[in-house]
Amino acid sequence: MSTNEWPLWEVFIRSKQGLNHKHVGSLRAPDATLALENARDVYTRRSEGISIWVVESVQIHATDIDEAASFFEPSDTKIYRHPTFYEVPDGVKHM
Amino acid sequence: MTQAEKEIRFQEKIDREIKIEPNDWMPDEYRQTLVRQISQHAHSEIVGMLPEGNWITRAPNLRRKAVLLAKVQDEAGHGLYLYSAVETLGTSREQTIDDLHSGKAKYSSIFNYPALTWADIGTIGWLVDGAAIMNQVALCRTSYGPYARAMVKICKEESFHQRQGYESLMKLCSGTPQQKAMAQDAMNRFWWPALMMFGPSDADSTHSDQSIKWKIKRFTNDELRQSFVDATVAQAEILGLTIPDPNLKWNEARGHYDFSEINWEEFWQVVKGNGPCNKERLAARVKAKEEGAWVREAATAFAKKRAMKKSA
Numbered sequence: 491m492s493t494n495e496w497p498l499w500e501v502f503i504r505s506k507q508g509l510n511h512k513h514v515g516s517l518r519a520p521d522a523t524l525a526l527e528n529a530r531d532v533y534t535r536r537s538e539g540i541s542i543w544v545v546e547s548v549q550i551h552a553t554d555i556d557e558a559a560s561f562f563e564p565s566d567t568k569i570y571r572h573p574t575f576y577e578v579p580d581g582v583k584h585m
Numbered sequence: 586m587t588q589a590e591k592e593i594r595f596q597e598k599i600d601r602e603i604k605i606e607p608n609d610w611m612p613d614e615y616r617q618t619l620v621r622q623i624s625q626h627a628h629s630e631i632v633g634m635l636p637e638g639n640w641i642t643r644a645p646n647l648r649r650k651a652v653l654l655a656k657v658q659d660e661a662g663h664g665l666y667l668y669s670a671v672e673t674l675g676t677s678r679e680q681t682i683d684d685l686h687s688g689k690a691k692y693s694s695i696f697n698y699p700a701l702t703w704a705d706i707g708t709i710g711w712l713v714d715g716a717a718i719m720n721q722v723a724l725c726r727t728s729y730g731p732y733a734r735a736m737v738k739i740c741k742e743e744s745f746h747q748r749q750g751y752e753s754l755m756k757l758c759s760g761t762p763q764q765k766a767m768a769q770d771a772m773n774r775f776w777w778p779a780l781m782m783f784g785p786s787d788a789d790s791t792h793s794d795q796s797i798k799w800k801i802k803r804f805t806n807d808e809l810r811q812s813f814v815d816a817t818v819a820q821a822e823i824l825g826l827t828i829p830d831p832n833l834k835w836n837e838a839r840g841h842y843d844f845s846e847i848n849w850e851e852f853w854q855v856v857k858g859n860g861p862c863n864k865e866r867l868a869a870r871v872k873a874k875e876e877g878a879w880v881r882e883a884a885t886a887f888a889k890k891r892a893m894k895k896s897a
């Protein structure tokens with residue numbers, strides 16, 4: 491890899507007011523200002539966004555795919571967190 | 586887990602239509618096949634800008650010029666989505682691009698044909714983007730997540746490419762006899778190269794079986810080529826253009842059009858680098874990288890300066 495390769499940035503776009511920013515892809519740029527401008531040209535050519543976040547990829551910390559089963563185990567076993575776990579008589583309304 | 590067990594688990598995931606994501610375990614050959622296919626696809630988007638870019642300044646009016654500019658800009662975006670997807674597989678972008686420039690990596694052979702007249706630009710939009718769409722729609726369901734997501738975005742943008750080409754040809758075909766003749770001439774030159782875009786016939790396709798099993802490809806080259814022919818015949822009729830194939834005819838029993846054998850000798854010659862424009866295309870890409878180096882260096886220097894000011 492050449493030493494002057496620009497850092498990789500992850501791009502997140504809010505498509506309209508009221509929605510979350512959503513990951514749409516990545517790009518390379520020398521700094522955040524140019525990353526934002528490039529993200530505009532690459533990912534919002536058809537009014538796909540009203541707000542863009544760029545985050546340097548190296549700044550993202552992720553769960554380990556190999557540990558996923560044990561990492562997420564606590565929630566998988568607690569089915570009583572879901573409303574369907576509870577039985578109520580047929581006549582009960584608005585619940 | 587042993588290698589064999591990992592491979593079985595991997596294939597089970599594929600069979601259950603679970604997408605593979607960058608950090609998931611995958612067989613080396615799956616990774617290599619993806620790097621080869623996605624980078625080849627990315628290079629095709631980028632090299633594909635050359636024949637059309639050449640016509641931006643010569644578009645017959647402002648509307649056509651704006652449209653062509655927007656299309657070529659889209660192709661640059663497509664190249665970028667795909668280069669990003671290749672990068673998730675652990676190869677550096679610089680390396681991927683250098684592999685194109687050294688001739689190690691390939692791109693679609695169609696872009697080694699010249700765009701000689703204005704009718705070629707309409708024909709490229711209609712037939713070349715049309716063939717690409719046929720291929721890309723199928724790839725929206727490919728098994729590798731980042732590739733599939735890039736394809737979905739690309740397909741959304743592609744359909745205007747084909748329609749603008751068809752519209753432009755529609756204009757020529759309802760114009761003067763000379764304009765119509767120009768459209769027919771473009772059709773004559775682009776029809777066979779467009780069919781070659783689907784790659785070698787299934788019998789000669791080295792990677793086909795494994796790619797289908799891994800669901801990298803969802804249809805074979807010949808299946809996609811047939812779908813393209815079936816979809817295009819009626820479109821040509823509406824334009825009033827003749828498809829340059831005396832053997833093209835509807836086969837009731839197969840429910841498909843029959844067509845002549847492709848000139849595979851020509852196909853392999855172009856793939857091997859002996860097409861009309863291979864050298865010119867590569868030279869243009871190398872020149873762009875070399876002559877654009879100062880821009881990248883300046884941007885890097887400017888970013889450093891700005892960062893220093895911030896921390897001071």
Ligand SMILES: [Fe+2]
Pocket residue numbers: 630659660663739743
């Ligand atoms: Fe494209």
Ligand SMILES: [Fe+2]
Pocket residue numbers: 660714717743746
């Ligand atoms: Fe296109």
